[in-house]
Amino acid sequence: MGQRTSQVRGSWGFIQVRVHRLRDEAGREHSYRLDGSLDGSGYTPWVLERLLELAGRLPYEEAAELGRAFGLEVSAAGLARLHATYGKALEETLCASLQERAWAALAEGEGRVMVLEVDGVRVAGQPHPSTHRCEGIEVKTALVYPQRAPGARTRMAGVMKPEQLLPQLSGLLRAAGVQRQDEVIGVSDGAVWIEQLYQTLGIPQVIDVFHASQYLEQVMLELGWSEEERAEERRRWLRGEVAGGEWLGTYCPPPTAPERQSWSEEARSAIQYLEQRADRMDYPAYKARGWPIGSGQVEGMNKHVIGARMKRSGMQWSRPGASRTAAHRAQLCSSHPLVAFEALRWRAFPVRNC
Incomplete structure (x- = not known):
């Protein structure tokens, strides 16, 4: 029957596409797009990718304004809907694909030290309808990188419970290229839920030395150390020169000692934190093995990847958003x-019939 131009309604507007119309033996008409690169978003792939990147990096009003400055016509509300649809497809695809990946199935490698860091960062939630109070929402963050190439970071994040995060961490390790002979080390601030994840994965744990030194400060104050002595001791810890368990045995009274009973509540909480994690604070041994002793990478992710976009003044989020x-x-x-844009856009914006 030939070719003609048809105006096709996408999810966010209309696009002009060439279609080929055919009639079968029964007299029924069928239409086929001649440009197979167009999805159902209403934008070409290049424009769609640029708009989604703007929405991921900036608030919607700013992103839409910048897009219009470059000739990409979209409203802030339209961009928000576009981003929500894409984000939902991304989250569903990530969850499914990461859980299907088997970390232990990789071939043998050369035996690198690979670092896994997990943390949580809170963003402001939307007001509750009855109380009008804004509750925080905790975003779980995780990243994997080779110890010798910390810039090669593979990241994931989302609002989920620890038990939901666990099956995805194995897939994250697989996606980052961890192999059988690689040594995976888990670094954390000592949060119980993170330590339980590492225990389930069966990987050695290291307590972030910066967090440990903060609790150390409270203990040294209670022991009566001067400011100069405390500063020097903190530097020794941060350089990885001190084994936490040995230090506690040398300078602190045992838990049953009478003098511990007169300590302040802050000091008792601090020494309890250190004593419960002393076996994960052998920093000289970790440095000798080439292991990391700090969790600065995931802290930076919380600040620059999550916080820079989601913790701006006045921002309030729904849990799905x-x-x-x-x-x-x-x-x-x-x-x-972790997921290719080319494959994801078809899932987020399926093609409708012409």
């Missing part, structure tokens, strides 16, 4: 995206 935006931010800032 926070989770989708966090997932997209982690994808944008990873060295290697």
Whole structure:
């Protein structure tokens, strides 16, 4: 029957496409797009990718304004809907694909030290309808990188419970290229839920030395150390020269000693934190093995990947919106995206019949 131009309604507007119309033996008409690169978003792939990147990096009003300055016509509301649809597809695809990946199935490697860091960062939630109070939403963040190449970071983030995060961490290790002979080390601030994740994965744990030194300060104050002595001791810890368990045995009274009972509540909490994690604070031994002793990478992710987009003044998030935006931010800032844009756009914006 020939070719003609048809105006096709996408999810966010109309696009002009050439279609080929055919009639079968029964007299029924069928239409086929001649340009197979167009999805159902209403934008060409290049424009769609640029708009989504703007939405992932900037608030919607700013992103839409910048897009219009470059000739990409979209409203802030339209961009928000576009980003929400894409983010939902990204989150669903990530969850499914990471859980299906088997970390232990990789071939043998050369035996690198690979670092896994997990943390949580809170963003502001939307006001509760009855109380009008804004509750925080915790975004779980995780990243993997080779100890010798910390810039090659593979990231993921989302709003989920620890038990939901666990099956995805194995897939994250697989996506980051961890192999059988690689040594995976888990670094954390000592949060119980993170330590339980590492125990389940069966990987050695290291307590971030900076967090340990903060608790150390309270203990040294209670012991009566001068400011100069405390400063020097903190520097020794941060350089990885001190084994936490040995230090506690040398300078602190045992738990049953009477003098511990007169300590302040802050000091008792601090020494309890250190004593419960003393076996994960052998910093000289870790440095000798080439292990990391700090969790600065995930702290930086919380600040620059999540916080820079999601903790701006006045921002309030729904739980689905926070989770989708966090997932997209982690994808944008990873060295290697976990899901290819070309495959994801078809899932987010399926083609409708002409």
